[in-house]
Each structure stands twice: as C-alpha cells, then as structure tokens.
Amino acid sequence: MTIQDMVDLLRAKVLCGEDKLETPVFSAFCSDLMSDVLAFVSDRTVLITGLVNPHVIRTADMLDLKCIVFCRGKVPTAAILEDAKDLGMTVISTRETAFTTCGRLYETGLKGVSITWPQEDKQT
Amino acid sequence: MSAFIHTVYPVASGDYTRAGEASADIKRKLKQLGVASMVLRRVAVASYEVELNLVIHSMGGELILEVDEKGISLTSQDVGPGIPDISMAMKEGYSTANEEARSLGFGAGMGLPNMKRNADGFEIDSELGKGTRISMRFNLV
Numbered sequence: 001m002t003i004q005d006m007v008d009l010l011r012a013k014v015l016c017g018e019d020k021l022e023t024p025v026f027s028a029f030c031s032d033l034m035s036d037v038l039a040f041v042s043d044r045t046v047l048i049t050g051l052v053n054p055h056v057i058r059t060a061d062m063l064d065l066k067c068i069v070f071c072r073g074k075v076p077t078a079a080i081l082e083d084a085k086d087l088g089m090t091v092i093s094t095r096e097t098a099f100t101t102c103g104r105l106y107e108t109g110l111k112g113v114s115i116t117w118p119q120e121d122k123q124t
Numbered sequence: 125m126s127a128f129i130h131t132v133y134p135v136a137s138g139d140y141t142r143a144g145e146a147s148a149d150i151k152r153k154l155k156q157l158g159v160a161s162m163v164l165r166r167v168a169v170a171s172y173e174v175e176l177n178l179v180i181h182s183m184g185g186e187l188i189l190e191v192d193e194k195g196i197s198l199t200s201q202d203v204g205p206g207i208p209d210i211s212m213a214m215k216e217g218y219s220t221a222n223e224e225a226r227s228l229g230f231g232a233g234m235g236l237p238n239m240k241r242n243a244d245g246f247e248i249d250s251e252l253g254k255g256t257r258i259s260m261r262f263n264l265v
Contacts, residue, residue, distance in 0.1 A: 035232035038169050039216075039241075051229050058144035059229075062151065062168040064161065 001025055001110055003067055003090050006046070009104050010094035012069065016081050017090025025067060027111050030102050034059040040115050041065070048101055052076045057083045069094060071101045129153060129191035135178040140228060143179040146187050147171040150198075157191065159264070166242040167196055167262050173235045174200045174258055180225040181205075182256070195244070196262040206252040214240070214248075 004021040007014060014021065029041045030048035037047060037059050047060055048069045057080055060068055068084065070076065070093040076084075084091045094101055106112070131153070133146035151168040159167070171187070178185045178200060185202025207213050214236050221231025240246040245261035 032229060033232050034229035035234040035238075037229075038173060039232075039234040039238045042165075053228055054141075055144065055228050055230070058148065058172065062144075062147060062165070062172045064165055 001105075001108060003092070005108070006067075006069065006105060006110075007092055009108060010069070010092070010096055010101055012092040012094040013075075015070075015075065015091040015093055016085040017067075017088070020066070020088075020090045023066065023090070025110065027113050028069075028102070028105055029113050030098050032098075038062065041113055043113060045113055046105075046110070048098060048105075050074055050098055052080070054080050054083065056080075057087065057089070060084075060089065061087050066090060068092070069101060071096055071098045128193075129157070129189060131189045133175075133187040133189070135175055135182075135185055135187055137179065137182055137184045138224075139179055140224065143176055144172055147175050150187075150189050153189070154191070154196065159196070163196075163262055163264065167198065170239045170242040170260055170262075171198055173239050174198065174260070176225075176230055177235050177258075178202055180221050180231065185255070193264070195264045198243075198260045198262070200256070200258040202255045202257075204253060204255045206254055207248075207250040207256055208252060210248055210250055 002022050002024055025046050028046040031037050032051040034055055041063050046067045047065050050072045052074045067090045073095040075093050150171050154164055182202035183204045188199040190197040212218050216237045217233040219231045219233035225231040243260035244263045247259045250256040
C-alpha cells in the first residue's frame with residue numbers, strides 16, 4: 001500500500017508532502033496520546049490521530065515517522081503544516097473517524113505495530 | 125574522557141510552546157555526526173520524554189548533551205520540586221501530570237519507564253525540595 005492508496009481509501013485531503021504519495025507504507029499506529037506513541041512506536045509507521053497540536057509533529061519527528069493521518073476532519077494550522085513540510089512529512093486529513101480509518105486500512109492489508117511488553121523482555 | 129560535544133539547553137517550566145526544541149536540536153546535531161538511525165531514534169525519544177518532564181513537572185532546569193567517542197550522555201537537572209516516590213514514578217501508567225499536559229497528549233505515565241527502556245544506562249536521583257537529576261547513557265560502540 002502507498003500513501004496515495006490511503007488517500008483514495010479514506011477520501012482524504014493531502015495537506016502537505018504531495019511529492020511523496022508513492023511512498024510505500026507497512027504499518028500504522030492510532031492514538032491521541034503522544035505518550036503512548038513515544039512508548040510503543042519503534043519502527044517507521046503511519047500515525048493516525050485526532051489530536052491537533054505541534055507536539056504531534058514533534059513526536060513524529062523524534063520517531064522518524066513520515067506520514068500522519070488526521071481523522072475526524074481535523075486540520076492542523078498552517079504553522080504546524082509548515083513544520084511537517086520542513087521535516088519531509090506527508091500529512092493527510094480524512095473526515096472518517098479513527099475507528100473507520102483504522103478499519104479501512106487494516107482491511108486492505110496495513111498492519112498494526114507489535115508491542116513488546118516489559119514482562120516479555122525479562123523472559124527472553 | 126573529553127567530550128567533543130557539550131551543549132546545555134535551559135528548559136523553562138510550563139513552556140509547552142517551546143517544549144521539544146532542545147530535543148529537535150539534539151537529534152539534528154547527532155544526525156550531523158553520523159549517529160546510526162536506530163541509536164538516534166532511541167536518544168531522540170528519551171530526550172523528548174525528559175524534556176517534556178522538565179516542562180510538565182519541574183520548576184525549570186536544563187538538559188545537557190555530551191558526546192564522546194564511546195557514547196552519548198543525556199543529563200536532566202532541575203531545581204525542584206523533587207519526586208516523593210521514585211518507585212511509583214517509574215511505574216507505567218502512574219502520572220501526576222496536570223490537565224494542560226494531558227490535553228496535549230502527554231502525562232500518560234509512560235515517560236520515565238520509556239526513558240529507561242531506550243537508554244543503555246539510566247540513573248535517577250531526586251530530593252524533595254531540591255530537585256531531580258536523570259542521567260542516561262547511549263553506547264556508540
């Protein structure tokens with residue numbers, strides 16, 4: 001699946017990064033809690049969120065995430081989008097809910113990230 | 125061992141607008157040095173977590189980046205208020221963050237355990253009324 005496929009599936013609007021729509025995507029993580037994004041996302045993945053503030057972009061930058069999907073019709077401010085653009089990210093916005101966004105993408109083959117729990121760390 | 129990078133970033137209490145700027149600069153500097161992306165991401169996540177902790181919980185402090193040929197050291201030092209129970213603070217899900225932090229998507233009680241998970245070495249010392257010092261080490265060799 002590519003970012004363009006996600007745009008089509010979600011009838012999403014591309015807010016920045018139009019030149020990177022053919023980039024393949026392999027996994028996704030959905031959360032409005034950036035704390036959890038920082039704790040659980042360890043690989044390049046798509047971030048799906050309904051939270052709109054500069055920390056979404058900063059969190060994504062720390063993790064090298066390159067694609068953000070804002071759901072429930074959320075659109076970040078021009079300043080936030082400018083930051084995302086400077087960092088080489090593609091940002092899209094869909095009117096679908098987080099549940100429907102995830103469902104559509106999962107149904108089409110996009111996987112969630114695997115979480116390693118501390119107990120499992122100790123056992124290995 | 126002499127550090128070839130030693131940068132001190134002051135971090136103001138409650139300044140959510142600038143929170144993350146120090147970590148973004150740290151990531152940029154380490155990337156320029158050619159630090160491998162896996163290590164870079166771990167440092168960036170731990171740095172962002174500790175910087176946010178300074179903004180959310182402290183009365184102000186600083187973040188210190190030191191790099192030598194063997195690794196990267198990240199130290200956070202604040203001027204209070206100190207952590208009453210470090211073992212509770214280290215538990216996932218335990219949080220004393222305020223509403224403002226939570227409204228921005230933080231304060232889920234994942235910060236300290238996440239720093240420890242990402243660093244190769246992690247030490248925390250805190251004294252009530254004095255402050256908290258967190259030292260993290262990331263090996264390069």
